[in-house]
Amino acid sequence: MVDAPEILRYSAFAATPEGGNPAGVVLDARGLSEQDMLRIAAEVGYSETAFVMGQAADAAVPRYRVRYWSPAAEVPFCGHATVATAVALAERVGAGPLIFDTNAGPVALDTAEQDGSVEVSFTSVEPEVREIDGVVLDQLLQTLSLTRSDLDPRFPPREAFAGNWHPVLVLADRELFHQFRFPPAEVAALMRAQGWLGTVTVLHATGAAEFMARNLFPVGRITEDPATGSAAASVGAYLRELAYPEQSVRIHQGAHVGRPSLLAVEIPATGGITVSGGATRL
Incomplete structure (x- = not known):
């Protein structure tokens, strides 16, 4: 029996205090099945929830396997949930470069602390x-x-x-x-x-x-x-x-x-x- 994971909620890309796109973030999704992730995404109800499946060992840059689910299905990549996940990680382990291995391919990120908040830049896969x-x-x-x-x-x-x-x-x-x-x-x-x-x-x-x-x-x-x-x-x-x-x-x-x-x-x-x-x- 897998314990219920902690579900974080963030709003990304906000232009005003009430703006931005909400995303769910599960930082430890190890052991969750695809059915679990779809159910959680549907329960959260946002356009996407990101699930961190694990961290690569001995990588020169911290590297995480990330999957994204809408309430209806898995999607290869989600930008606002990527930003939300990067902020959640930076708040816990510090800012710096990251790599997310997504179903669309590897996505490189930079996170930096600015005036008490975390700013994220991600570079897409080859378009x-x-x-x-x-x-x-x-x-x-x-x-x-x-x-x-x-x-x-x-x-x-x-x-x-x-x-x-x-x-x-x-x-x-x-x-x-x-x-x-x-x-x-x-x-x-x-x-x-x-x-x-x-x-x-x-x-x-x-x-x-x-x-x-x-x-x-x-x-x-x-x-x-x-x-x-x-x-x-x-x-x-x-x-x-x-x-x-x-x-x-x-x-x-x-x-x-x-x-x-x-x-x-x-x-x-x-x-x-x-x-x-x-x-x-x-």
Whole structure:
């Protein structure tokens, strides 16, 4: 009989005291089965809960095996739960570099203490960007009550990967970005059919290096995610693929669900995309 694990709760990427994306963290998940982790994630009820399965012995940099579960299924990677887990570890063993071995691959992190809190930067796995099949794109747009003419012509739609695959749409009109509605069950069905285990990422450019984001996550039984680190990394990969001139951008998210969030994204010329933020204990 495995003892019930301690479940920590953090909010990551908060832009205001009431903002950010809540994540569950289990620092000692050794002995938990997949059924246990799915049950715990469903009981916690956040978009994701991270489970630390163990620490590698004799690694030059502290290295942990981490798995992520939504209330509905396991996901390969979760950015905000990664930040929450890194903060939880730093609070216990001190700040410094870390490596998380995830189902998407190894993720390098840096943690640093700043003014009494812990700031985290993680660098994604090697990203990929590909075109969205035209039929699938039209189906997605129709499900969101959008058309191709609603898209910003500067930003063609793509699928981007930095741990999870995310379709990325950029809307030209600010009001439409704020007001569009969608049927969660239909969007979830399309996401499952396409293997989109992360979010549907909808953006609006508000400046040269500023974007607003809505990340739809009904496949994880969350209508909209307040802050999505894997999507932010995927957006960085998407912008690099388009030869976007800015090497760092800020993504504002969560206002539509009452949890304002801010994600800082660094876009190097090659390699993984770096996303930064903090997390506070709930």
